Amino acid sequence: MLSPDWIKERIKGALPDAAVDVVDTTGTGDHFEARVVSAAFSGKSMVQQHQLVFAPLKDVLATGELHALALKTYSPEQWAKAKPELPTRS
């Protein structure tokens, strides 16, 4: 079972400048949603942005320990326009 903080640390390990929020959406420690804002996303497509976040989590995604990580990624410019809310645990 993984924790939101553990996932957050992994992501920040790969994207040190990132502002990261992680929510366990089911309370079961395997389904999460993350919102990540990083300058590394500037000029990148959504696929490329998500790949940057998945990269440091490949091992736990491969084992299924992390079943799902819903992502919302923003460059600082995109974030200035969007600023959506994260969902609460359902």
Next chain:
Amino acid sequence: MLAPELKARFDEEVKTHKIVLYMKGNQLFPQCGFSARALEALKPFGPVHSVNVLEDPAVREGIKEYSNWPTIPQVYINGQFVGGSDIVGELAARGELEALVKGG
């Protein structure tokens, strides 16, 4: 390392069908909420060719290497990898899926 025959299979599959969805379960019985969500987002834009990755472990692992994307579902439109359920949902919400299907 992705086996050449598997790569050839994926190349062929995503070129032959306009919309391809690698999913868990089939269209009548998706076995994962994210696969179901991707399917629902795609359906309005034409027939979806779906591949149930649970039927073949080699396909399930191989497709992740093919796209450098670690999760299922995976969506391909006009031969191009588009993303997983988040991205497809986002593109649908922005009204950009139709153009993607029509283009190419």
